[in-house]
Amino acid sequence: MVKVTTVPTQPYNDQKPGTSGLRKRVKVFQQRNYTENFIQSIMHVIEGGSEGATLVVGGDGRYYLDEVMQIIIQFSVAAGIKKLIIPQHGLVSTPAGSHLIRKYKATGGILLTASHNPGGPDKDFGIKYNVRNGGPAPENVTNRIFDISKSLQQLTYAADMPRVDYGTIGTQTLGDTLEIQVIDSIDDYVDLMKEIFDFGAIRSFLDKNKDTFKVLFDGMHGVTGIYGERLFVKEFGLAKASCLMRSTPLADFGGEHPDPNLTYAHELVERVEKDQIDFGAASDGDGDRNMVLGKHAFVTPSDSVAVIAHYALDAIPYFRKNGGVHGLARSMPTSRALDLVAQKQQLEHFEVPTGWKFFGNLMDAGRCSICGEESFGTGSDHVREKDGVWAILAWLSIVVHVNKTKPGAGVYDILQDHYKMYGRNFFSRYDYEEVDGQKANELMQHLRELNINGQTFNGFTVSEIDDFEYKDPIDGSVSSHQGMRVMFKDGSRFVVRLSGTGSQGATIRLYVEKYSNDPSEYATETQKALEPLIRVALDISRLEHFTGRDKPTVIT
Ligand code: G1P
Numbered sequence: 001m002v003k004v005t006t007v008p009t010q011p012y013n014d015q016k017p018g019t020s021g022l023r024k025r026v027k028v029f030q031q032r033n034y035t036e037n038f039i040q041s042i043m044h045v046i047e048g049g050s051e052g053a054t055l056v057v058g059g060d061g062r063y064y065l066d067e068v069m070q071i072i073i074q075f076s077v078a079a080g081i082k083k084l085i086i087p088q089h090g091l092v093s094t095p096a097g098s099h100l101i102r103k104y105k106a107t108g109g110i111l112l113t114a115s116h117n118p119g120g121p122d123k124d125f126g127i128k129y130n131v132r133n134g135g136p137a138p139e140n141v142t143n144r145i146f147d148i149s150k151s152l153q154q155l156t157y158a159a160d161m162p163r164v165d166y167g168t169i170g171t172q173t174l175g176d177t178l179e180i181q182v183i184d185s186i187d188d189y190v191d192l193m194k195e196i197f198d199f200g201a202i203r204s205f206l207d208k209n210k211d212t213f214k215v216l217f218d219g220m221h222g223v224t225g226i227y228g229e230r231l232f233v234k235e236f237g238l239a240k241a242s243c244l245m246r247s248t249p250l251a252d253f254g255g256e257h258p259d260p261n262l263t264y265a266h267e268l269v270e271r272v273e274k275d276q277i278d279f280g281a282a283s284d285g286d287g288d289r290n291m292v293l294g295k296h297a298f299v300t301p302s303d304s305v306a307v308i309a310h311y312a313l314d315a316i317p318y319f320r321k322n323g324g325v326h327g328l329a330r331s332m333p334t335s336r337a338l339d340l341v342a343q344k345q346q347l348e349h350f351e352v353p354t355g356w357k358f359f360g361n362l363m364d365a366g367r368c369s370i371c372g373e374e375s376f377g378t379g380s381d382h383v384r385e386k387d388g389v390w391a392i393l394a395w396l397s398i399v400v401h402v403n404k405t406k407p408g409a410g411v412y413d414i415l416q417d418h419y420k421m422y423g424r425n426f427f428s429r430y431d432y433e434e435v436d437g438q439k440a441n442e443l444m445q446h447l448r449e450l451n452i453n454g455q456t457f458n459g460f461t462v463s464e465i466d467d468f469e470y471k472d473p474i475d476g477s478v479s480s481h482q483g484m485r486v487m488f489k490d491g492s493r494f495v496v497r498l499s500g501t502g503s504q505g506a507t508i509r510l511y512v513e514k515y516s517n518d519p520s521e522y523a524t525e526t527q528k529a530l531e532p533l534i535r536v537a538l539d540i541s542r543l544e545h546f547t548g549r550d551k552p553t554v555i556t
C-alpha cells in the first residue's frame, strides 16, 4: 500500500536552474527537503499537468543517484504520473535520454547529472528537466520552476514507501496508477545510431585494417562506457582490452573530472602518442561532450563541427535519408570555421548564445541539422542534446569515407585537407575558475565601457566591440548580455563571458580566434599561432589586473 502525505516545507531561494539544470554540491542537495522541494517544483511545471504524464528518468551514475531516483518515484506516485520509463540501473546518457523521451513520446524527462563536473559525496550533483521535444526545458519553464521553488510551502509525496528496485528489466505498478517500466539502457540508443551511420562499413573498415588502425575509447568512468563497450566491442568487433579505457561507470568517476579535454583526458592523450593510436576518443560523465584525436592530431571542437558538416552528406547516411543538411549552427564563442562550410555549401547558418538549448527551436523548425559548441559539444537534430558518442561515430564514418579514395588517411590528414580547402581558424579557450564574483563583474564592466574602436594593439586593429545579443528567429525571444566580443580588422577576435554552470565562485572564459589562409601556417601549433593575439586580449581586458591571476586554470 502506498501512502501519500502532505507535509509543510521551507522554500530555498537558490534553486535557479543554470545553463543546464540545477547543479550544486551533493551536500547542498542533502539539506533537509532541498531535493524534495526541487522535484516538487518540477512536478508543478510538467506540460499539461503531472496527472497522466509519462517521464523518462535516469542519469550518469554519479553519487547520490539512487537517493534522488527514489525521491522522484515518491513524488511521481503522489502527482498522478502515469508512467516512468527508467533505463536499467538508472543509467542513461543525456543524449540517449533525449532520444528515449522522443521515441516513447514521453511528456518529458528528469536527467540526474552534473555533466562533466566531478562526482562523490563532496562533489557535484545535478537535476535537469527536459521537455517533450527531448531538449532541456526552455527558460520560461526553468524560470517557473525557480519561481515555484521560492514560495513552496508544502510537499506531497509517498514519503515512507519502500525502496523501488530498477535494476531488473520489466514493469511494476505502484499505488493506483503509476507504472514503472525498466528498459534496457543501451538498445534504443544503439538502434538509433544504426539508423544514422553505416555500421557495416565501419565494421568492415576496422576489420580490414585491424593490424594497422588502432582505436581507443576513454569512457572517463562516466556513463558512456556502457555504450562504448556495446559499440566498439560487440558491434564493431574490436578487442575490449585494447579499445576501451575507463569504461566502467563509477559514482565518483575514479576521483577525476569526467571532462574530455586535453587537461582532464591527459591519460588518453598520452596513450594516443605512446601507443600510436590512430583514432582516440572520449566522452564526458553524462555522454554529451566528446573529444576526438589521432596521431599528432587533436580536433578542436570548433573544427570538428565544421569537418562533420563538410562530409555529412557523403559520409553519414542519416543526412541523405533526410533530404540533405538543412542549416548549420554554432554557439557564439565557437570559431567561425563552420560559417565557412555553410557559405561554401550555401546553407543557412546561425550564431546562438552559449548553451545547447538555443539550438532546439532551430532544429524543431527544420532549420538546423548540425551544430556545435567549442566546449566539446557536437550534435545533430537526431536528438535535442549534444551527443558525444554520435560525434565520435561521425568522425569514424568520415575516416572510413575518406579512406575510400585516400587509403591510410587519418585524423591528421583530414584536418590538413580541411584547412587547405577553407583556411584555418586557430582557436583556444582560457578558463579562470573560482574567481571572486565581484572581480569578475568588474572585468565585464570594464569591457562594456571600452572605447577603443580603430586603435591598434600589437598589430591588431579593433573594428568593433559588442555585448552579444540574440534574437531567436523562431519565437522572437531576445537573450542579451551573452558575452563581450572584441573584433579586429583582420577577422580575428576575442570573447569574454562568465560561465553559467560553475558551482563555486565565478568562472571567466576567454576565447581567442585567429583566421589564416596562409598554407605555411596550417601545421603551426595552436598556442604558438595565437600567442600575439592572446597577449592583446589580456592587455585590452586587463584580466590579470582584475582577477589577480597570471595564468588560467585550464587551457583548451
Ligand atoms: C559550459 C559550456 C557551454 C555548454 C555548457 C553545458 O557552459 O561553455 O558551451 O553548453 O557548459 O555543457 P558555461 O559554463 O560556459 O556557461
Ligand code: ZN
Residues within 6 Å of the ligand: 094, 114, 115, 116, 284, 285, 286, 287, 288, 289
Ligand atoms: Zn555533459
